[in-house]
Amino acid sequence: MSALVCAGLEAGYFKRSPCVRNVDLTLDAGEVVCLLGPNGAGKTTLLLTLAGLLTSSAGSVTVGDSAVKSGSPRAAVRSGLVLVPDDRALFRGLSVRKNLQLATHGRTRGKQALGEVLEYFPALAARLKVDAGQLSGGEQQMLAIGRALIQQPKVLLIDELSMGLAPVVVESILPILRTVAEQRGTAVVLVEQHVHLALEVADRAVILVHGEIALEEAAAVLRRDPSLVEGAYLGARKLNSTSGSSTDL
Numbered sequence: 055m056s057a058l059v060c061a062g063l064e065a066g067y068f069k070r071s072p073c074v075r076n077v078d079l080t081l082d083a084g085e086v087v088c089l090l091g092p093n094g095a096g097k098t099t100l101l102l103t104l105a106g107l108l109t110s111s112a113g114s115v116t117v118g119d120s121a122v123k124s125g126s127p128r129a130a131v132r133s134g135l136v137l138v139p140d141d142r143a144l145f146r147g148l149s150v151r152k153n154l155q156l157a158t159h160g161r162t163r164g165k166q167a168l169g170e171v172l173e174y175f176p177a178l179a180a181r182l183k184v185d186a187g188q189l190s191g192g193e194q195q196m197l198a199i200g201r202a203l204i205q206q207p208k209v210l211l212i213d214e215l216s217m218g219l220a221p222v223v224v225e226s227i228l229p230i231l232r233t234v235a236e237q238r239g240t241a242v243v244l245v246e247q248h249v250h251l252a253l254e255v256a257d258r259a260v261i262l263v264h265g266e267i268a269l270e271e272a273a274a275v276l277r278r279d280p281s282l283v284e285g286a287y288l289g290a291r292k293l294n295s296t297s298g299s300s301t302d303l
């Protein structure tokens with residue numbers, strides 16, 4: 055059974071002009087998919103819709119064998135869809151420990167889950183008493199991912215993992231996601247601007263252009279032939295040459 059099936063998904067901010075259309079996406083348990091695409095392609099919109107923070111105007115989302123109610127963050131989390139948003143949404147004035155403990159609220163095995171997170175991110179174990187706002191960008195991202203992992207996601211959605219981070223920091227975090235996917239069977243959808251780094255850890259890439267899937271291909275194929283990625287992006291740039299994409303191909 056697939057971890058996530060998204061069929062004919064359509065969503066956006068205005069009724070008659072969806073900015074994500076016809077999205078069919080299936081992820082197996084333990085699979086890491088990087089969601090790529092130029093600025094404004096609809097990557098964040100798709101993740102927000104999967105996380106129930108936007109209501110879809112068409113299509114369906116299924117996690118395991120359960121249909122997920124659209125537009126309900128609570129239903130999404132209960133189904134196992136957990137989002138790490140691009141702003142990380144940490145409680146900056148609370149300690150690392152408190153941020154993690156809050157995520158254990160209402161969870162059975164909360165303490166064990168917290169311990170597991172510290173095993174994935176030993177850097178956080180040394181910073182438990184420090185306020186989240188005092189952490190480095192990389193540590194904040196680890197905390198945001200750690201907090202999401204405490205929710206025991208079946209599907210982990212990570213938006214702009216590298217936002218504000220040096221590539222070397224991104225390189226240290228990405229393999230941990232791979233390990234999480236392999237050890238826990240968590241499916242991961244990763245939005246990442248450093249395309250070559252994302253392709254190193256992903257099984258598959260999905261390239262969104264103007265809200266629709268323009269290319270879906272095994273990461274190994276795209277690593278061997280990056281021109282396929284460039285081709286999909288360039289198609290978008292021809293139509294939108296002033297957008298100033300910040301993506302690092």
Ligand SMILES: Nc1ncnc2c1ncn2[C@@H]1O[C@H](COP(=O)(O)OP(=O)(O)OP(=O)(O)O)[C@@H](O)[C@H]1O
Pocket residue numbers: 067073091092093094095096097098099100
């Ligand atoms: N809150 C909003 N209200 C109205 N339109 C929005 C809103 N957020 C995004 N959009 C528009 O929706 C479209 C898709 O944006 P989205 O942020 O999903 O793209 P993205 O692929 O994540 O881009 P980026 O890489 O720049 O973050 C864009 O045209 C954007 O201008």
